[in-house]
Amino acid sequence: MKFSELMKALGPEDLNYITKYGEIKEYQDEYFYTINSQTSDLMQEIKSKVSEKKPMFPYLSDNKSLSDIDKPIKWDVLLSNKRETRSAKELIGKFYRGNRDPKSPFLDKGHLVAREFQKYICGQNEPTDNFFCKNVSSNIAYQFCDKNRGNGKKRGQHQFEQAVMNWFQKANDTDSESKKVIVYYEVEPIFRKSGDKIPIGTRIFAFRDTDTSDQVNNFIRQSKKKDEFKITLPYHIFIPNYIEDYEIEKDLDISKIREKFEDFYAGDEQAKYSLSKWYSNQNTANTK
Structure with a gap:
């Protein structure tokens, strides 16, 4: 069952919580979606939320503080190769409420704001506090491993994060140290x-301060063959937190699959174990 078919089975909203950002288009058999907007409104909104003095903006609701948050949230971040040395706590205040859910050998506790970004937010690689290296609930989401890390030609969240890091490396290699490089990054668990x-997926929008809306996702349009492309900025994508072909081995109908995933996203431990163990067994079988 495709991810879009599962979403239709789950409820009448389909993919409205993603399409509100623009037209979506599946890629790589729905391993990720591109999100294409015809306006620059979202770019301007993200730019208005962050600055070089305040490069991290957490989306909070109900007058909550970060220390109250017990699940992953949406973040806007400004990354730059020219930044002051400071800690995440200095930038966003008290944040720690740890994700103390039991570890699963089949699921990643994936960072939304990547550890590798610390250098371009806080000015140094070594951890200055626990935000980038511990299970801080507001920045951690359960994800199937290959949706987080990728698997061969199937790009995961890590490959899109690496494209941001590659841009800074390219700038360092070709430009003088005096040139400032800025990247805006929005990440949202859906x-x-x-x-x-547990989110059904992760939406990521990354762009440079000089990018325009008509350049978004050109890395797909410019590729000559499917799967043969290099991820470049700017991009706006959605990565489903989903496993394909679950019904094939289990011989389940749509209603049973829907029920299993509903329980999984709700955080039911039995559903989490059942789905993730099947997923792990499939990956093991495929590597033999």
């Missing part, structure tokens, strides 16, 4: 229901 614990 939940099917407000009470769910």
Whole structure:
């Protein structure tokens, strides 16, 4: 079952929580979607949320503080090769509420704001506090491993993060040290229901301060063959937190698959274990 088919089975909203950002188009058999907007409104909104003095903006609701948050949230971030040395706590205040859920050998606790970004936010590679190296609930989401790390030609979140890092490396290699490089980065865990614990996927929008809306996702349009492309900025994508072909081995109908994933996204431990173990067994079988 495709991810879009699952979403239709889950409820009448389909993919409205993603399409509100623009037209979506599946790629690589729905391993990720591109999101294409015809306006620059979202770019301007992100730029208005962050600055070089305040490069991290957490989206909070109900007058909550970061220390109250017990699930992953949306972040806007400004990354630059010219930044002051400071800690995440200095930038966003008290943040620690740890994700103390039991570890799963089949799921990643993936960072939304990547550890590798610390250098371009806080000015140094070594951890200055726990935000980038511990299970801080506001920055950690359960993800199937290959959706987080990628798997061969199937790009995961890590490959899109690496494209941001590659841009800074390219700038360092070709430009003088005096040139300032700025990248805006928005990452959002998408939940099917407000009470769910596990996101159905992650939306990421990354662009340079000089990029325009008509350049977004050109890395797809410029590729000559499917799967043969290099991820470059700017991009706006959605990565489903989903496993394909679950019904083939289990011989389940749509209603049973829907029920299993509903429980999984809600955080049910039995559903989490069942789905992730099957997923792990499939990966093991495919590597033999």
